[in-house]
Structure formats: structure tokens, C-alpha cells
Amino acid sequence: MTAATPADPRPGADRPGPADDGVGDGIRTASLRRRVLVPTLAVVAVVITVFAVVVTSLLGSQLRGDLQERLRDRAGYAAVLQERGVTGQDLADELSGGGVFVAFASDGTDYVGRGGPAGPADPPRPGSDGGPGGPPQLPQPAVEPSVTIAEGDGLMTATVTLPGGTATLTATEDSVDSTLASLRTIQIVVGLVALLLTALALRQVVSASLRPLERMTAVARRIQAGARNRRLRPTHPHTELGRTAAAFDDMLDELESAETAAQTAEAAMRRFLADASHDLRTPLAGVVAAADALLRADPTTMSRADQEARLVAIVRQGRQAARLVDDLLTMARLDAESGATSPVPDRTPGRSADVAVVARAMIDDIALRRPEVRWGATGPQTATVAVEPDELRRILGNLLENAAAVSPPSGVVQVSWSVRPDLLALRVVDDGPGVAPADRQRIFDRFLRLSAARSGPGSGLGLPIARGLARRAGGDLVCRGRDDDRPGACFELVLPLAGRYVAEATEVAGPRPQATAVLRSAPTIPTAGQLVGRPSDG
Known part of the structure; x- marks a missing residue:
């Protein structure tokens, strides 16, 4: 039976450190x-x-x-x-x-x-005189x-x-x-x-x-009092005191950066919670109002249609709140994974999806709800990417829903994709008002809706979630202007390929009569190296 080790009586001795190498156990300060x-x-x-x-x-x-x-x-x-x-x-x-x-x-x-x-x-x-003095x-x-x-x-x-x-x-x-x-x-x-x-x-x-050490102490006291920009700046950084002063300055820079990052994260979290609370309040208020109306209504005077309308409103508002909660959970999961290095894409069948099949299904579904929008799709017949099908549907669903929402009646939403070695590049081009160059990066911020045309009933989390899912899979999502300089926006999605694909380009359109396919050539898609190497606009 092993004897229990006595606890260390020093203050803070039980706090774990990042690396217990014995250096941080305290120094003699005689x-x-x-x-x-x-x-x-x-x-x-x-x-x-x-x-x-x-x-x-x-x-x-x-x-x-x-x-x-x-x-x-x-x-x-x-x-x-x-x-x-x-x-x-x-x-x-x-x-x-x-x-x-x-x-x-x-x-x-x-x-x-x-x-x-x-x-x-x-x-x-x-x-003889014996010498002087003797x-x-x-x-x-x-x-x-x-x-x-x-x-x-x-x-x-x-x-x-x-x-x-x-x-x-x-x-x-x-x-x-x-x-x-x-x-x-x-x-x-x-x-x-x-x-x-x-x-x-x-x-x-x-x-x-010891005057340099006294100066270091004075600077530390001033920094403690609020002068965060004070530094020692040694004239000879290779001497003993110079190395100590340089290490002191480096430590202060790291602490200041950490403090700034913490303040930025705290401010972002406060904004996130405020926006989430605001967006959750609307559907929950609708649910409470409809339920209260049903509770207070006289069953003998309220018609069946009115009851069903209020129940439908409750269900609709509840689903909106559920979608928002689901989006918040997804963002929280992506934030937790963002600190880790992106893994190599998993090309097993469970982690792959066919872009052509998913795009056809998504266009077919949205065309039923947006009959006034014309749809076109161009790309290889088969292009399998290393993304889970649900995640790919969520990414494309956000892009297609946004494109349909901003397109005018009889507007065209063109979906095209091409394959390059190890990568797939997909574009969603709409005929809407477009996104200003200064806002093409901000559009991926949470709860951000730039204009009335892009401020529909959504929560403002669709694009941030789509970019987070793409980056977690080893790709990216950016916003840029159209190549033909016409009004509208172009969202470019890059994903890693998985498995074999058919290189023949075919035109795919939804079979529904409400969706009129625009059979035209797909816009020129840059190579994977060009797309990944170019910094995002904004």
C-alpha cells in the first residue's frame, strides 16, 4: 500500500501548469x-x-x-x-x-x-661600512x-x-x-x-x-498601474541584463496580445449572446402569443380555421426557434474545433458525398418553393467530395436559399462546379444586388444582415456555418463579384475530392416544371491553386 504524499503547503502549489519542468517552482529571492x-x-x-x-x-x-x-x-x-x-x-x-x-x-x-x-x-x-642603515x-x-x-x-x-x-x-x-x-x-x-x-x-x-533591475521593477509597477504600452527596450539585448529585459518585453507583448484577444473574444461573446437572445425572443414571443390566444379564446366562438391557424403559427415559430438553437449548437461545435489543426479529409464512404446528386436534389427542392427563380447547373456527372452528405446539404442549402432570396422574379441562379487535382471548386452565382467589396468578408460574421434584400427571416448564421463546415473539411468558402461585371454575387466553395469522378461535363437541372433550366455554358472556374491561393475579398 503506497503512502500518501503530503500536500505542498505553498500557495498555488496545487494548480497545474502547462509543463511542470521544475522551473516554475519558485526562485530564491534573497x-x-x-x-x-x-x-x-x-x-x-x-x-x-x-x-x-x-x-x-x-x-x-x-x-x-x-x-x-x-x-x-x-x-x-x-x-x-x-x-x-x-x-x-x-x-x-x-x-x-x-x-x-x-x-x-x-x-x-x-x-x-x-x-x-x-x-x-x-x-x-x-x-667596510656594511651598507646603509645597517x-x-x-x-x-x-x-x-x-x-x-x-x-x-x-x-x-x-x-x-x-x-x-x-x-x-x-x-x-x-x-x-x-x-x-x-x-x-x-x-x-x-x-x-x-x-x-x-x-x-x-x-x-x-x-x-542594479539600476536596470530597479528600472524593470518601476516599469512593472507602471504597467500594473495601467501603462500597458511601457517597455524596457534594452540597448544590448545579448548581455545578461539585456536578455532578461528582452524576455520581459516579450512576456509583456504576449500578455498584452492575450489580454486583447480575451477582450475581443468577450466582446464577441456578448454580441453573440445579445443577438441570439434577440433572435430567439421573436419566435418564442410568437409561440407565447398564439398559445395565449388559444388559451383565452372561447371554444364556442373560435372557428376551426382560426384554431388551426394559431396552431400552425405555434409550430412554425417553434421550428424557427429550433433551427436557431440548432445553428447555435453547430456554431459552438465549430468554434470548439477551430483551435485544432484541420485533419486530413477522410475519404471513406461515410465521409463522402456526390456533389451532382446533392446539388440536383437541393435545386429540385428549392425550385418547388421558388417557382419564380430560374435555375441552371453545370458540372461533371460525378464529383465525390470528402464531406458528410448532411454537411454538404447544409452548405449548399444555405448558398442556394440565399441566392434565391436575393434574386428578382425571373432571375437566374447558376450553380457550376469543376474538378482539379484533389479539389472541387463550386460556384453559386445570383442576379441579386451583389455584395460590396468591403462587405465580402463581413458577410460571414454571425447575425450579420447587410441590406434589406439580404435580411430575410433567417438567423444570420447560415453563411458562418457554411464556411465553418467547409473549413473543417479542409476547404473554404469565399464571396466575390461576378466575372462578367453584372450585378450579383458569386460564392465560391472549395472542397477536397474523395474517390474517382467522371470528368465529362453535363448539364443538370431539376425535373420540376416550376424550375426552368437555363442551359448555357458554365462560367470559367479558376484552378484549385488559383482559388485557394487568392485571399478573400474584403
Whole structure:
């Protein structure tokens, strides 16, 4: 049994993200000044400490080496004094002084020098001055005597064997220790002052370096206050701060675009709901009025014909409301599918329809209701497209109904189609007033009726639904002017083909006597590449 994972206590931790890659789990927001100052000062302190240790060690070694040289020098001078016949107490007294204690042992007698630490300085060597600031060098014998140096308990001892005895020279290391102690004090004081000055300088440098971030914060605050057009616009977008500023600007552009799109969608939704409510109100009001009249009427005085007329009105208005609801559901379904990539048209039998058969049936049906309109149809005998038959009937029904509604008495509605590789192009041309070039795109907006001639009893959703169904099938629907420059409109439908087709062009017309077929050549239909590649008018 798996143990339950404890919930994340952070605010918003349970909200799913688009991609949980760990980047959005939060960043540490400690002070950037502290992040820069503390490590930098720590590095400077370490460098100063290492430098002080190295300098102290080198200086201590140098001072002790100098002290050893002094003792060796005194030992050599002791040999010179022996060669000159100086021995015994005189030898010990001569060598003592300048911080060096001398004991001379000869023939079992120990002679201790009386110079002491405050004794006279080292006597000068004839012809030598020892260099500036230092004691002169003592005279040395031709052959250096053997000297043994030993250190311990703060003392340095040099032992030299002479012909007349053994001399022991002792010097204290207090002066070395005192010098090193003074040096350490100076180093500590100088190091602390250097750290303080470094901290002050770094504070100013970091403050100057953080000004772009402070500007970013100020811009963000202004944008939050309503200045949506503010941007950073970095002068060097390839630096660290430049990349951050550029990413900040890109994020703001995306947010502004998303906000604009959301506002546009919200406004469109409000208009859509208002128009839908208005169009639904009319048939529902008719249903309520007719039902109320039936309810309030006296059965003994209302004739059978009046009752049937009101019932027919209820049924007619109810069907109009049902058609509008069906159109709204279709538009909602098309809107939900519009965000996805259009699939490759399915050419299975269930997803195909014969344009010639559907067009003949649609013309035959509308001709019964529009006997004053003449109809013509030209195209291949068989042209199967990758669209469901119901969807094709709905597309053609909207185009043919609109064309019949705007055509004058004895006007002609010409339907023609042609096939090209993988595509079918179908045209519906009417003799109506036509559509202005500026309105040929707007005519596909929802609930839009441009003029009295095109403001019949429909809901204003027929053309948007027809275009949505065509685009979902991998095609398109556009509006353009007639090729012969006569009044009227031309709606061009492009759909992907499915299966084989017969290329012979035949003329098809409804068999009803009310529909007089106009047997004439079909207008020239552009190739599929021309039709798809040309942007829609308007």
C-alpha cells in the first residue's frame, strides 16, 4: 500500500501548469546586494589573510636568517681575535654586545662577556661600512670556522670551536617576535580598513549595476498601474541584463496580445449572446402569443380555421426557434474545433458525398418553393467530395436559399462546379444586388444582415456555418463579384475530392416544371491553386 504524499503547503502549489519542468517552482529571492557583497568581501578577506600570512612567514624567515648571519659573523670574528692573540675574558668581552651574549670556555675556565644586550655595537671591519642603515661587517678569517646553530626557548645559539677554547654566542629572538607582532597589528588594521573601503566601494558599484533591475521593477509597477504600452527596450539585448529585459518585453507583448484577444473574444461573446437572445425572443414571443390566444379564446366562438391557424403559427415559430438553437449548437461545435489543426479529409464512404446528386436534389427542392427563380447547373456527372452528405446539404442549402432570396422574379441562379487535382471548386452565382467589396468578408460574421434584400427571416448564421463546415473539411468558402461585371454575387466553395469522378461535363437541372433550366455554358472556374491561393475579398 503506497503512502500518501503530503500536500505542498505553498500557495498555488496545487494548480497545474502547462509543463511542470521544475522551473516554475519558485526562485530564491534573497537580497542581490547581499549575494554580491558577502561573497566578495569574504574573498577579499581570504586574500588579505593569505597575503598577511605569507608576508609574516617570509619576514620571520628573513629576520631569523639575518640573526643567524650575525651570529656566524661574530663567530668568524672570534677566530680573527684568536689569531690576534686575544683570548680569555678579553675575547668574551670583545664579542659581546648588540644583543649577543658570549661565553668562552678555555682550559676548564668559563669567561662570560660583560657587553650584555645594551653593550656596544659591533666593531667595524676596516674598509667596510656594511651598507646603509645597517651595522658594519666584522673582519672575517681566511678560513671560516665550523659553526653550529641551534634554536629553542626564544633563543638562538651559535657554537664555534677555536684553537684556544669554545665560544658560545647566544642571541634572543625577542626583537624578531616584536617585529612580527607589530607587523601583524599593522596587517589587521590595514586589512579591516581595506575591507571597509571595499564594502563601501562595492555598495556603490552594486547599486549602479542594479539600476536596470530597479528600472524593470518601476516599469512593472507602471504597467500594473495601467501603462500597458511601457517597455524596457534594452540597448544590448545579448548581455545578461539585456536578455532578461528582452524576455520581459516579450512576456509583456504576449500578455498584452492575450489580454486583447480575451477582450475581443468577450466582446464577441456578448454580441453573440445579445443577438441570439434577440433572435430567439421573436419566435418564442410568437409561440407565447398564439398559445395565449388559444388559451383565452372561447371554444364556442373560435372557428376551426382560426384554431388551426394559431396552431400552425405555434409550430412554425417553434421550428424557427429550433433551427436557431440548432445553428447555435453547430456554431459552438465549430468554434470548439477551430483551435485544432484541420485533419486530413477522410475519404471513406461515410465521409463522402456526390456533389451532382446533392446539388440536383437541393435545386429540385428549392425550385418547388421558388417557382419564380430560374435555375441552371453545370458540372461533371460525378464529383465525390470528402464531406458528410448532411454537411454538404447544409452548405449548399444555405448558398442556394440565399441566392434565391436575393434574386428578382425571373432571375437566374447558376450553380457550376469543376474538378482539379484533389479539389472541387463550386460556384453559386445570383442576379441579386451583389455584395460590396468591403462587405465580402463581413458577410460571414454571425447575425450579420447587410441590406434589406439580404435580411430575410433567417438567423444570420447560415453563411458562418457554411464556411465553418467547409473549413473543417479542409476547404473554404469565399464571396466575390461576378466575372462578367453584372450585378450579383458569386460564392465560391472549395472542397477536397474523395474517390474517382467522371470528368465529362453535363448539364443538370431539376425535373420540376416550376424550375426552368437555363442551359448555357458554365462560367470559367479558376484552378484549385488559383482559388485557394487568392485571399478573400474584403
